[in-house]
Amino acid sequence: MISISKFIIELKKNSLKKKLIQCTRDFYRMGLNSSISGNQSIRKDKNWMWITPSGIPRYDLTRHHLVKVNLRDGSYSGSLKPSVEWQLHSDIYMNMEKINSVLHTHSPYSLSIAISSEFLPVLEEAEVVLGEIPSIIPNKPSGSNELAKEVLKVISKNKSNVVIILNHGIISIGETLEQARIKIESLEEWSKILAISRLFGGPRHFLY
Numbered sequence: 001m002i003s004i005s006k007f008i009i010e011l012k013k014n015s016l017k018k019k020l021i022q023c024t025r026d027f028y029r030m031g032l033n034s035s036i037s038g039n040q041s042i043r044k045d046k047n048w049m050w051i052t053p054s055g056i057p058r059y060d061l062t063r064h065h066l067v068k069v070n071l072r073d074g075s076y077s078g079s080l081k082p083s084v085e086w087q088l089h090s091d092i093y094m095n096m097e098k099i100n101s102v103l104h105t106h107s108p109y110s111l112s113i114a115i116s117s118e119f120l121p122v123l124e125e126a127e128v129v130l131g132e133i134p135s136i137i138p139n140k141p142s143g144s145n146e147l148a149k150e151v152l153k154v155i156s157k158n159k160s161n162v163v164i165i166l167n168h169g170i171i172s173i174g175e176t177l178e179q180a181r182i183k184i185e186s187l188e189e190w191s192k193i194l195a196i197s198r199l200f201g202g203p204r205h206f207l208y
Contacts, residue, residue, distance in 0.1 A: 016042050017050055017063035019177050023103070028058035032105040032188065035059060038169065039083035042177055043093055043100040047071050051089055053080040084143030091148045092173060096156060101177040105184055106169040109191035114164045119190070121207040122197065126190035129182055134162035134170075142168070162187060 020042045027033045027040070035058050041051035050066045052058075067082040069075070071090045076082050083089075089102045113119060119133045135158045140147035151171055155163045162183050163171045170187065174180030197203045 016044070016177075017066055020050060020052075020066065020101075021061050021063050023177060023181055024052055024058055024061055027103075027105055027184075030185075030188075032107045032184065033058060034106070038105045039085045039089070040103045041083075041086075041089045041101065044068065049089060049093055051082045051086055054083055056080070085148075087143070087145060088148040088151055088171070091152045092155065095152055096173070098175050099173045101174050101180040103172045103177075103180045103184055104169055105172075107184065107188045107191070109195055110164065110170055110187045111168075113191045113194055115166055117194070117198075120194060120203055122203050122205070123190045123193055124207060126186050127207060129186040130160040130162060130190075132158070132160050134158060134160050134164050134187065136164045136166060139166050139168045 020040055024033075024038075024040050027038060028035065032038070036055065038058075039052050041049045043049050047070060049069050049071060051069055052061065053065050053067050056065050065080060067080050068077050069082050069086050069090065071093050074086065074090065085104060088104075092099055092102050114136050121127060135154045137150055137154055140150060147165070151163055151165070155161060155171060155173060160183065161173045161180075165171065170184060172180045172183045172187075174183065194203065
């Protein structure tokens, strides 16, 4: 018979995994990722994280597909391989102890503004949620140590806790999954408004 304490631990673990799966599926439905792009993770404890796997369509993901990865050495359990970006997630968790979720999307409007224009202060909510314009950095090969180190260096200093990787995607971090997620969504809303305003001749009114 399972003890009450073990039951509570198992319940919390499944709750975290359920939130991560729901977030990943929602990002797919919202068009922030394709069926196999992007990756999301959540810290399990000091030494482990749950991360989305490689090669499994996002609309088919269940909590049983999540891969448990050791933050120190990259070892993992199960038959599925973790996302190729696992080191990026791991480096953030190892160096930022208050961070418990790392989300990576290919948000089309946000990425489009970054590679073709500039972010202008036109949406109050975005300013409240993000605090400042996310840092924008050059791309490095996906899954590379160079990309992981560059993202960590920049995201730890940016108050918005969001980094845009040119020609690649968006990285958002938070003490909770919800904190990281709202930044992704707020940035995309801001970018949509900017993009649409430019269809009507460009923004004429600004926050300041």
